[in-house]
Amino acid sequence: MRTLNWLHKWDVICIHKLLDASIHSKLLPVSRWISKSGDGWLYALFGLSSLIFTKGESSYFWALALGFAIERPLYYILKNTLKRNRPYRVANVPHYIEPSDAFSFPSGHTSSAFLFSMISSLFIPVLTIPLLLWSALIGLSRIVLGVHFPTDILVGVLMGYSISKFTIIWMGLI
DSSP states (O other), X not given: OHHHHHHHHHHHHHHHHHHHSTTHXXXXXXXXXXXXXXXXXXXXXXXXXXXXXXXXXXXXXXXXXXXXXXXXXXXXXXXHHHOOBOHHHHSOOOOSSOOSSXXXXXXXXXXXXXXXXXXXXXXOGGGHHHHHHHHHHHHHXXXXXTSOOHHHHHHHHHHHHHHHHHHHHHXXXX
């Protein structure tokens, strides 16, 4: 329990330092856009496009489908079991968007982005670096917008990465 208290204090200190930084106001407009790009429409667009263009023979589509079939329920179970309040509810920080639910742990935007990026990188290697940078920016944008603590993002990264690796190995893609 002491470790959790220490982590929470660290999270609060970090989010206050970031949100108090002079660059914060400059990051807000782009953070809104980056965060919105992780809402899910991009994942569906890529997956369905691959299914259409390969006439249903797309390992890429099925890898994304399996990955998200694992990630989404796990995310919902963790979020609704642990019920960690969002920063603006407990740390007296402003929030700049209305999140879709009350809880913050783990970051679903971040876990989805890293899952998508890791699987996509296997099939489209030239996009590896841009996709991973985009995923990291999604996580950062969620902190800038005041809806996630840094550890929410860290666990989202680990979750998306781990599920993508499991999916890739289980499907025999490497």
